[in-house]
Amino acid sequence: MVVKLKCIVIGGGKIGKSSLLHTYKDFAFPTDYEVPSCPNFQSRTINADGTDYQLDIHDAPEYQFDEYYQDADVCLLVYSLIDRSSFEDIQSKYYREVQRVPGPRTAPFVLVGTKKDRRDEGTAKESVSTEEGNQLSKSINANHFVECSSMTQQGLREVFDYAVRAFQKSGAKPKGGKSSKSKSGKKSGCIIN
Numbered sequence: 001m002v003v004k005l006k007c008i009v010i011g012g013g014k015i016g017k018s019s020l021l022h023t024y025k026d027f028a029f030p031t032d033y034e035v036p037s038c039p040n041f042q043s044r045t046i047n048a049d050g051t052d053y054q055l056d057i058h059d060a061p062e063y064q065f066d067e068y069y070q071d072a073d074v075c076l077l078v079y080s081l082i083d084r085s086s087f088e089d090i091q092s093k094y095y096r097e098v099q100r101v102p103g104p105r106t107a108p109f110v111l112v113g114t115k116k117d118r119r120d121e122g123t124a125k126e127s128v129s130t131e132e133g134n135q136l137s138k139s140i141n142a143n144h145f146v147e148c149s150s151m152t153q154q155g156l157r158e159v160f161d162y163a164v165r166a167f168q169k170s171g172a173k174p175k176g177g178k179s180s181k182s183k184s185g186k187k188s189g190c191i192i193n
């Protein structure tokens, strides 16, 4: 049996949300100048503690956030490690949004910092440190915090493995969102413990 989970991705503009999803889906960083949105797709199967999960992943448009969030099982709150305002927006805007949406419970969420390759180059002016990310993660009570790069794929798989783990830890039942019913994908093991 495969447990299907709806996962939505939210955060500011141009922070690498769609690139994250395309790269995870295709194992290749998109080279488009304007990266197209990555409409919903089914992840490969992720095994955690003997249970197979499959994420139904949505690149949620901001204007439809409420609609997407209603039956989400897990959420990725994303900022860019080289864009401080996107980091500040997590606390002042996106985290509040997650809490504001009415529903039986707040979906568990993973805090994700993108574009790690650029931050680690040390040339970005507005970069956000790992320590700052850890502090934010604690203050908003994120289930996990991951820094990643879609360009190098460093930390990429962990983002989605942690999404499953966050759901699992929450002890919730899948909400069974409309869009959770679809084909299964290839299998991959969960690498987190």
Ligand SMILES: Nc1nc2c(ncn2[C@@H]2O[C@H](COP(=O)(O)OP(=O)(O)OP(=O)(O)O)[C@@H](O)[C@H]2O)c(=O)[nH]1
Pocket: 012, 013, 014, 015, 016, 017, 018, 019, 020, 030, 033, 034, 035, 036, 037, 114, 115, 116, 117, 118, 148, 149, 150, 151, 152
């Ligand atoms: N160096 C580097 N650039 C990245 C990375 N991820 C995304 N980018 C670049 O950042 C820009 C924005 O990426 P998108 O994936 O379109 O970001 P988005 O958050 O989906 O943007 P909107 O949907 O327009 O809000 C593009 O030029 C990407 O090539 C990364 O990991 N490293």
Ligand SMILES: [Mg+2]
Pocket: 017, 018, 019, 035, 036, 037, 038, 059
């Ligand atoms: Mg996008």
